[in-house]
Amino acid sequence: MKIIPVLDLKEGLVVHAKQGLRDIYQPINSALCPDPDIFKVLEAFLAVYPFDTFYIADLNAITSQGHHDDLIARLINQYPHLQFWVDKGYQRVTKYPCNYVPVLGSECFNDSSIEELKDFNGRFILSLDYAETGALGATSIQSRTDLWPDTLIVMTLSRVGSELGPDLDKLKTFCKKYPKKHFVAAGGIRDMNDLDSVKKIGIQHALLASALHSGAISKTDIANM
Helix, strand or coil, rough: EEEEEEEEEEEEEEEEECCCCCHHCCCCCCCCCCCCCHHHHHHHHHCCCCCCCEEEEEHHHCCCCCCCCHHHHHHHHHCCCCCCEEEECCCCCCCCCCCEEEEEHHHCCCCCCHHHHHCCCCEEEEEHHHHHHHHCCCCHHHHHHCCCEEEEEEEHHHHHCCCCCCCCCHHHHHHHHHHCCCEEEEEECHHHHHHHHHHHHHCCEEEECCCHHHHHCHHHHHCCC
């Protein structure tokens, strides 16, 4: 199981994401890191474990309220040995740094724009985004497997930062239906029991933030895993 720490950026600071309610996200102030500066949060994660991959969500860009392009570029340049999965909403193909992998979220595409995914030649990660009411954004992408890359995030926003646990039924369905794809669990993982549960159904990657900040998943847990 590979753990990928999450850095949610809003108004220049790392925030605590909770159930997709982006208007009320507050800057991080946790046992792991009391300072919401992205460089300090990343170093705090690295003090827990030598993670080699991080997920960044630029919430301003995703909601079309600005962006953090300069800040993200500084971070990526400062840590060339780390890989960054970057979700900043709707993206077009451009020349990316070697350690930058674009994350394209279904919520930021519509059924007429998804053909643009072909331009990436498979070098991206697709995030299949869900709210409690169902799939977000381009609903047709759920069946357009010809547009899918090898790695896909199953993002259940209503479970992010919650105590609800991961959406095991949804994750299990994807693993059974598309066994050749690599799925990443995102949303609701609270502790090692949840990690074990998603691993048992075939998930090998998980996005984590709250459980690392609270210490519910510790350095010892990760080392033992």
